[in-house]
Amino acid sequence: MADSISCTITTDEARQRLGQHLLAVVREQDARITVERRAPRTVAEMRVRLAAASAIHGEVTA
Numbered sequence: 318m319a320d321s322i323s324c325t326i327t328t329d330e331a332r333q334r335l336g337q338h339l340l341a342v343v344r345e346q347d348a349r350i351t352v353e354r355r356a357p358r359t360v361a362e363m364r365v366r367l368a369a370a371s372a373i374h375g376e377v378t379a
Contacts, residue, residue: 357363
């Protein structure tokens, strides 16, 4: 029989590893979203989209 190798990690290490894994998965999935389907992430991006939508509909923005 082969000896099993025991690996003991602390709760903090486990949480850190999980956090790193989740961050990597989220970034990978986020990178797959096309630009036209991506939601605005900043106020500046939101303002650009609103200005563009207003221009399309012929509205005047201040």
